[in-house]
Amino acid sequence: MEESKSSVASRLMSLKRMSGKSYGRIAEETGLTNVYVAQLLRRQAQLKADTAPKLQAALPELTDELLQEMMKPPLRSYDPHLIQEPTVYRLNEAVMHFGESIKEIINEEFGDGIMSAIDFYCSVDKVKGVDGKDRVVLTFDGKYLPHTEQKSEHMVSRLRLQGD
Missing domain, CATH: 3.30.1160.10 (Cyanate lyase, C-terminal domain)
Known part of the structure; x- marks a missing residue:
């Protein structure tokens, strides 16, 4: 069964918190903007294949399963x-x-x-x-x-x- 967007985003945000890194720090390590990093972790943007290794290096606890989920086109929505x-x-x-x-x-x-x-x-x-x-x-x-x-x-x- 496919995991919900909010569930995936929650897991991703938990990984970010556990890393102790700010969006700015992750942005520096990946070459992305800080807002784009936040969008990726909230499943508001699609992770590109060539950026995936950089994000995984910045967040080593990021699983291959979550990376694959992040590479799917997101449902860009808001509450x-x-x-x-x-x-x-x-x-x-x-x-x-x-x-x-x-x-x-x-x-x-x-x-x-x-x-x-x-x-x-x-x-x-x-x-x-x-x-x-x-x-x-x-x-x-x-x-x-x-x-x-x-x-x-x-x-x-x-x-x-x-x-x-």
Whole structure:
């Protein structure tokens, strides 16, 4: 019987805790971003075969069975109650508050389009502010995807259908 996503994620998070390593440390050892490491361990991202040995070296207790599970395409989902968690709520609030301005700047700098969440890198970093207090730096690094004018002549599927 196939193990549930939450069960696998729970086992993976337990291995991380037992290792005593932070996401940042595992990221350094694997060459991944700290957020991507967290996604892998929460089964929100797919482990690639060439990264598996690096992850296993960083987390030696990681079994071949768990590695194989991590290499399957994940079910990318979230708990709808997660929005109630204060950090997630504030992050969502910040994106909603600044979103319209961010969108306008993207359009001004790039044109009519969006930032990809597929060809996307994300990291969380800690820096000291000018006042000496800790600050959170979130980096969203996504490929720009322009919206396209939908000309029927460019619609390959339509051209194929007409050719039949």
